[in-house]
Amino acid sequence: xxxxxxxxxxxxxxxxxxxxxxxxxxxxxxxxxxxxxxxxxxxxxxxxxxxxxxxxxxxxxxxxxxxxxxxxxxxxxxxxxxxxxxxxxxxxxxxxxxxxxxxxxxxxxxxxxxxxxxxxxxxxxxxxxxxxxxxxxxxxxxxxxxxxxxxxxxxxxxxxxxxxxxxxxxxxxxxxxxxx
Numbered sequence: 001x002x003x004x005x006x007x008x009x010x011x012x013x014x015x016x017x018x019x020x021x022x023x024x025x026x027x028x029x030x031x032x033x034x035x036x037x038x039x040x041x042x043x044x045x046x047x048x049x050x051x052x053x054x055x056x057x058x059x060x061x062x063x064x065x066x067x068x069x070x071x072x073x074x075x076x077x078x079x080x081x082x083x084x085x086x087x088x089x090x091x092x093x094x095x096x097x098x099x100x101x102x103x104x105x106x107x108x109x110x111x112x113x114x115x116x117x118x119x120x121x122x123x124x125x126x127x128x129x130x131x132x133x134x135x136x137x138x139x140x141x142x143x144x145x146x147x148x149x150x151x152x153x154x155x156x157x158x159x160x161x162x163x164x165x166x167x168x169x170x171x172x173x174x175x176x177x178x179x180x
Contacts, residue, residue, distance in 0.1 A: 003035045008036065011038040012036075012037055013037070013064070013142075014037055014039070014040050014041065015042065016028075016042050016043025017042065018044060018045040018068065019043075020043050022044065025040075025044050025055050026055060026058045026059065028040075028043065029058065029059035029061050030058070030059060032061055033061060037062075039062045039063065039085070039115075040063055040064065041063075041066050041088065042065060043055070043063075046065060046066075046069050049078050049084075050081070052083035053083045062085035063083070063085050063086070064084065064087075064115065065086075065087060066088035066090070067088060067089070067090035067093060067119075069089070070094045071094055071099055071103070072102040072103050072106050075089065075107070076106065079106055079107055079110050080110075086114070087103065087104075087112050087114050088116065089114070091124060091131060092120045092124045093120070097127065100116075101131070104131075104138075108135075108137040111137075112137065114132070114135060114139060115138075115142055116131060116132050116141055117142055118141065118142045118143045118147070121155065122152035122156045123155070123177075125141075125143065126169070126176060126177055129169055130169060130175065130176075141167050143160070156178065156180065157177055157178045157180060158172075158176065158177040
């Protein structure tokens with residue numbers, strides 16, 4: 001329905017929430033292939049990179065492995081076994097800015113892009129935006145429009161500036177915002 005309404009004006013990423021097994025994931029991925037999907041994120045539980053290798057062999061859709069993998073040691077098998085096409089760390093859960101830079105560097109060694117995860121809160125989003133602006137393999141910053149337009153503004157003094165799909169940070173000290 002999204003593709004029919006917006007055509008190719010919007011990239012569509014699918015979040016699987018780790019709810020599927022391999023056979024169902026293959027069927028879902030193949031059904032989505034004609035729709036020019038940006039990525040299929042964590043469609044299966046993140047405990048078996050080999051299952052994702054098999055899924056990658058069965059579909060053309062890029063696979064994104066994400067927030068439930070922690071630290072560079074957790075991402076290492078995903079990257080080295082070619083089990084993911086896009087690496088999506090969550091800086092709050094995955095070790096902070098320093099560990100995030102190590103994950104991004106490891107991904108960059110394999111020419112893989114990084115997309116940071118959001119849904120933790122506005123402080124984490126502000127930190128992730130700064131992080132993404134400083135790594136060479138940044139692809140996209142995941143956000144949730146409902147959070148940006150909703151409760152995030154209840155927590156910090158400044159909203160993340162999003163203009164025509166692009167995030168920027170103002171030239172203010174620190175992260176660029178303050179807690180309310």
